[in-house]
Amino acid sequence: MSRLNQFTLSSVPIEVKRPNYDYQNVKPGIIHLGVGAFHRAHQAVYTDKLLSEYGGDWGIIGADLRSGRVRDQLDPQDGLYTVAIRNNDEKKLAIIGSLRAECVGPECPFHAVDMLASPSIKIVSLTITEKGYCHDPATGNLNVRHPEIQHDLKNIDTPKSAPGYIVASLKKRWESGSPSPTLMSCDNLPNNGKVLQKVIVQFATLLDKELAAWIKDNTAFPCTMVDRIVPATTPEDKTALEGILGLRDEGMVSCEPFMQWVIEDNFCSERPAWEKVGALIVKDVEIFEHMKLRLLNGSHSALAYCGYLAGFETISDVMAEPSFVKMCEVFMDREAGQTVIEPEGFNISEYKKQLRARFSNWGLQHRTWQIAMDGSQKLPQRLLDTLRDQLQASGNIDIICLAVAAWVRYVSGVDEDGNAIDVRDPLAERLKALCDKNPNDRVAMVKDVLTVNEVFGRDLRHETCFSDGVIRWLELFDKKGVLQSVRDAFPA
Numbered sequence: 001m002s003r004l005n006q007f008t009l010s011s012v013p014i015e016v017k018r019p020n021y022d023y024q025n026v027k028p029g030i031i032h033l034g035v036g037a038f039h040r041a042h043q044a045v046y047t048d049k050l051l052s053e054y055g056g057d058w059g060i061i062g063a064d065l066r067s068g069r070v071r072d073q074l075d076p077q078d079g080l081y082t083v084a085i086r087n088n089d090e091k092k093l094a095i096i097g098s099l100r101a102e103c104v105g106p107e108c109p110f111h112a113v114d115m116l117a118s119p120s121i122k123i124v125s126l127t128i129t130e131k132g133y134c135h136d137p138a139t140g141n142l143n144v145r146h147p148e149i150q151h152d153l154k155n156i157d158t159p160k161s162a163p164g165y166i167v168a169s170l171k172k173r174w175e176s177g178s179p180s181p182t183l184m185s186c187d188n189l190p191n192n193g194k195v196l197q198k199v200i201v202q203f204a205t206l207l208d209k210e211l212a213a214w215i216k217d218n219t220a221f222p223c224t225m226v227d228r229i230v231p232a233t234t235p236e237d238k239t240a241l242e243g244i245l246g247l248r249d250e251g252m253v254s255c256e257p258f259m260q261w262v263i264e265d266n267f268c269s270e271r272p273a274w275e276k277v278g279a280l281i282v283k284d285v286e287i288f289e290h291m292k293l294r295l296l297n298g299s300h301s302a303l304a305y306c307g308y309l310a311g312f313e314t315i316s317d318v319m320a321e322p323s324f325v326k327m328c329e330v331f332m333d334r335e336a337g338q339t340v341i342e343p344e345g346f347n348i349s350e351y352k353k354q355l356r357a358r359f360s361n362w363g364l365q366h367r368t369w370q371i372a373m374d375g376s377q378k379l380p381q382r383l384l385d386t387l388r389d390q391l392q393a394s395g396n397i398d399i400i401c402l403a404v405a406a407w408v409r410y411v412s413g414v415d416e417d418g419n420a421i422d423v424r425d426p427l428a429e430r431l432k433a434l435c436d437k438n439p440n441d442r443v444a445m446v447k448d449v450l451t452v453n454e455v456f457g458r459d460l461r462h463e464t465c466f467s468d469g470v471i472r473w474l475e476l477f478d479k480k481g482v483l484q485s486v487r488d489a490f491p492a
């Protein structure tokens with residue numbers, strides 16, 4: 001089967017949207033670190049629309065710091081790939097041309113640093129997952145004990161970590177008198193720009209205090225809120241697309257119709273006019289970010305851990321169970337919902353209904369296992385910040401306790417049928433060891449797990465209403481399983 005590329009593009013069905021601009025000659029102005037599924041379905045789509053309607057030197061170079069997988073998918077396709085927008089049984093296709101080239105850090109760190117340091121690059125954006133920041137999720141500080149940070153501080157010319165690559169490139173710019181780019185995080189982190197700034201400045205300070213001062217004075221780190229549900233691409237997705245396109249597209253991604261991008265107006269360089277294609281440029285992102293991280297992502301994690309343990313493969317499967325829908329409604333209205341502020345012009349009750357409809361979109365095979373990944377890096381901003389606010393307010397924390405209990409059960413590495421769970425998390429080993437210390441004593445287990453400062457800080461272990469709530473749910477799960485526990489608690 002032929003591949004999608006510049007020569008076969010004209011053969012795709014007429015209804016498939018394609019680049020109507022000279023995508024092969026667009027000058028790059030952006031480097032994106034972490035060219036995963038989300039970037040290809042979100043920032044690259046906004047930028048493709050901008051190039052199509054307004055032009056500009058805003059081609060994107062994708063830089064991957066882990067593997068050449070995406071480069072190998074896109075290079076044979078001249079950077080072209082398809083976004084398959086799924087809404088239950090509806091599907092719309094668009095071929096994107098904004099990703100112009102790929103560089104792979106581990107293959108040639110010098111080249112990647114040089115690309116990042118190029119004066120023509122005005123924006124360095126990131127979707128490297130929460131763990132890519134090498135930070136302590138509870139405090140946002142750089143984790144100086146991280147093996148890659150340790151390596152990069154001694155080998156800054158051949159970095160391995162994202163902070164290392166970024167500081168190495170800023171050092172080159174500083175030394176050559178080139179202006180700094182804007183560094184724009186698009187990861188699901190609270191105050192993501194501030195988290196990025198903190199780890200970059202703390203890393204640079206350990207390397208060269210003058211460089212750190214230059215970065216502080218010359219670089220901008222806008223915060224963003226990003227939203228589009230983009231599951232990992234499956235072989236079935238690619239086969240189904242092949243049947244429609246009549247071409248093989250190894251770089252395709254599937255996603256929902258909804259997309260939203262809120263960007264802080266804080267740039268030290270030129271930027272694409274993303275507001276012309278639907279992004280919101282605002283003074284303060286925080287209320288948008290709270291709304292999204294706590295309502296969408298908090299619900300997502302609760303549904304993922306409970307749903308996985310209850311034996312559901314995808315989020316839409318979980319939402320087909322009325323008691324989980326009820327749990328989600330109560331969480332959104334009485335727990336997370338009470339801690340967020342409704343942004344001007346937003347109808348938050350409509351937003352919550354829309355979230356539940358988005359979760360129920362069975363056209364997206366969004367696996368509970370995928371969302372359950374990296375929970376140690378996700379829980380703080382998705383559930384524990386809400387918990388702290390609730391502990392100071394009305395104390396509605398029962399579903400947060402339920403979600404944390406399901407997470408503890410999940411990271412113990414054994415499901416309700418006694419089968420091993422393939423837990424993917426930077427702290428997986430440490431968490432499992434803590435759970436294995438007292439496998440049958442939930443009080444001791446919870447006490448041990450709450451000592452993980454990177455996740456729970458130093459305060460939450462002292463909140464007995466929280467620890468007692470988690471213990472209660474864990475003991476309920478032992479007695480009657482997650483599904484029955486949720487059905488009894490949230491009769492639909």
Ligand code: NAI
Pocket residue numbers: 033034035036037038039064065066067127128129130131132133161162186187188189226227228229230231232
């Ligand atoms: P993905 O697995 O498709 O891509 C992850 C990317 O991060 C890859 O390029 C990988 O090489 C890179 N990466 C992973 N660990 C890294 C590390 N330690 N250092 C440097 N790079 C690293 O995941 P996807 O779907 O693209 O999501 C990435 C991030 O985008 C998420 O973690 C989240 O922060 C954000 N996001 C994802 C959404 C989604 O629905 N998938 C929606 C909203 C935000």
Ligand code: CS2
Pocket residue numbers: 188226227228229230296297300301370371372378
């Ligand atoms: C999901 C998010 O995988 C996960 O943790 O909760 O990627 C979610 O799909 C996005 O934040 C939606 O914008």
